[in-house]
Amino acid sequence: MEKVQGEMEIERWERSEEISDAEKKVIQETWSRVYANCEDVGVSILIRFFVNFPSAKQYFSQFKHMEDPLEMERSLQLRKHARRVMTAINTVVENLNDSEKVSSVLALVGKAHALKHKVEPIYFKKLTGVMLEVIAEEYANDFTPEAHSAWTKMKTLIYTHVTAAYKESHRDPQT
Ligand code: HEM
Secondary structure: OOOOHHHHHHHHHHHHOOOOHHHHHHHHHHHHHHHOOHHHHHHHHHHHHHHHOHHHHHHOOOOOOOOOHHHHHHOHHHHHHHHHHHHHHHHHHHOOOOHHHHHHHHHHHHHHHHHHOOOOOHHHHHHHHHHHHHHHHHOOOOOOHHHHHHHHHHHHHHHHHHHHHHHHOOOOOOO
C-alpha cells in the first residue's frame, strides 16, 4: 500500500534519531521524578510557555487576555491543559518500547490540535523546547549530558509524530 507523507517522515525519523534502550531508561527515570510533581511542573511549563510566547494564548478562551503569571496560575483552563499535556507525555514515556502505541497517542493529539483546536504546529516545537528547559532547571541533578541528549530525541519524537498527523489532516506545518 502506498505510504502517506506522515508515515514516511516517521520512518525517516526512526532511522536517524532512534532512541536506544539505555536512553529510554534515562528518559523513564528522569520522567518518574518529574511526574511525581505532575501538577506543579505541568503548570510551570505552561506558564513559561505562555509568558515566552504570548501569541500561544490565543487558542484558550479563558486566559487569552491574561498577562500576569500569577493570575494564569489560577486559571482552571490552564491547569486542566497542563494535566492533559503531562498525562499524554506520561503515556508516551511509559510506552517507549511500543512504537505503535506512541504513534497512536501522538497522532490523536496531533489530529485534535490540527482539526479541532486549529493550533499552528510550530507551537508544539516551542512547547516541547520549554518543557525541556524547565525540566533541566528543576531537576538539574538528574539532568546529566546523557539525559539531555536522550530528552532532545524525545522532543523530536513528539514533534515528528504530531506534525505527521497534521500532514495527514492536510494542515501543513510551517516549520
Ligand atoms: C505535547 C504537547 C501537547 C499535548 C500532549 C496536548 C494535549 C492535549 C489534550 C489531551 C487535550 C484535550 C483533548 C482534546 O481536545 O483532544 C488538549 C486540548 C487543547 N490543547 Fe493541547 N496539547 C499539547 C500542546 C498544545 C499547544 C502547543 C497548544 C496551543 C498553543 C494547545 C492547545 C489546546 C487547546 C486550545 C485545547 C482545548 C482546551 C479546552 O478545551 O479547554 N495544546 N491538549
